[in-house]
Amino acid sequence: METKTYLNEQKERVEEALSRYMLKVGGEFADHIDTLRYSLFAGGKRIRPILCLAGARLISGTADNDEAVLPIACALECLHTYSLIHDDLPAMDDDALRRGKPTNHVVYGEAAAILAGDALQCFAFDLLSNSDHIRIPPQAMLEIISVVSRAAGPLGMVGGQYLDVVHEGREISYDLLRTIHRSKTGKLITASVLAGGIAGGADQRQKKNLTEFGNAIGLAFQIVDDILNVESTTEALGKAAGSDSARGKATYPAFFGLEQSKKMAADAVDSAVRSLNGFGDDAAPLRALAQYILTRTK
């Protein structure tokens, strides 16, 4: 399997599905929906939905299930996109560029951007409970909603962003850095692959393996993010390069230097791959995703 081809195919599937599920309304609500679509279709990598699909495929062993998993995959992308819109707000990171385009609030204003994020978060749970799309047993869907809402909530993504914001420009311990990264980024990545696994019918041991895999690639993902913020350019990233250092943010390179950080990211990916040892060849897509996370350039 060629990783690049696989990722592109999956990305197209996710975007086709997002487009299909996304509300199509005329009348009064059309402008509001446009503000959601603007950020949702601004060209993300779609890593979380792809992880979800790969987790489901690994456990169920069939592609027949993919159509049933796509709403879950899309819900994860809605949650991720909402978090980006809110992170970019003037009151938070105040970023003008995201995925190479003006951020939501730059285009639509602050109030509309706050509401676009609010709406996308809510729409994610609409997707996760929509009986028109969902073909997974109700008990498994409730478990997925629980896993996802905890990963995105006050002790997960939102809590991590809170810690990130309040500690900006202040010296923090490595322990706190890890907590911020794990909660802000790692938990939703873990939830993505785990939600897929639950949709595929994972047993307890499989859930444990997928959780370990998700935690390890989540760590690698964030370290690589920190490294790219130092080494890449704004043009390549599609968002402001060098911004962490300018803001005095604690990062892996700031703690350990670039070379050691790269080694830590590679170690995390090795550990992720090891956690899939029990799965054999079926885990090739997840292994490829782990390698991609290490070698990505944006």
Next chain:
Amino acid sequence: METKTYLNEQKERVEEALSRYMLKVGGEFADHIDTLRYSLFAGGKRIRPILCLAGARLISGTADNDEAVLPIACALECLHTYSLIHDDLPAMDDDALRRGKPTNHVVYGEAAAILAGDALQCFAFDLLSNSDHIRIPPQAMLEIISVVSRAAGPLGMVGGQYLDVVHEGREISYDLLRTIHRSKTGKLITASVLAGGIAGGADQRQKKNLTEFGNAIGLAFQIVDDILNVESTTEALGKAAGSDSARGKATYPAFFGLEQSKKMAADAVDSAVRSLNGFGDDAAPLRALAQYILTRTK
């Protein structure tokens, strides 16, 4: 049944449950959780959770079910509170006072207030899917999550707030005013009583009756809100009185005058009460709630 006693008892139950479910964490996340608790325990009327409990009790005919319905009731209050925190933000209504206390962003700053709202929205769906609390059949819980997420989402509460914000100070039609009210306020009120009904095992006809009831009291609620904004004082309301007129907001009194608006609110409550005709004496709490919505003073 004395309405005031009933409402107070139910309010206490809801607040006791909210306190029980609300995350109790020390360590890094404690400060963030405090920002949620601040607004959640700032003394609301708890109308949505009380409607939910009353809807469930009406359908199931027993109080035995109450403990199972409380997490749903509390989730509705979390959603309502998140919407208040975001509505009050400087980029939206820029209100400094809510429920008689400084608004969330006045106390914790804008970034923390945005995140407190984000976290409360997410926590609502955690509550709705948490197997520690939930005792309702999974299929009914998924239906409740679907009803609630649609009521709160881009074509519901958030969409209504978007329309409210973008039309502030502009002349709008009565049709648009109704759309704004119904989506911003009405849909979550309807979802509250309907979610309770579904939890109680409502059939299609009962769901239809509860939806009609919810729509009618939702309308009455908003008309009375508009009237109180004109007739009451900031002290009595616990939030800024006279603010609608100062901002050039379209309201029922602005369209129809105070007397006609009062008549319209009373008519809506009559219509709500009529939609419960099939239920007999068991519907007394919902009828009392409808009357309370008409005669409330804050």
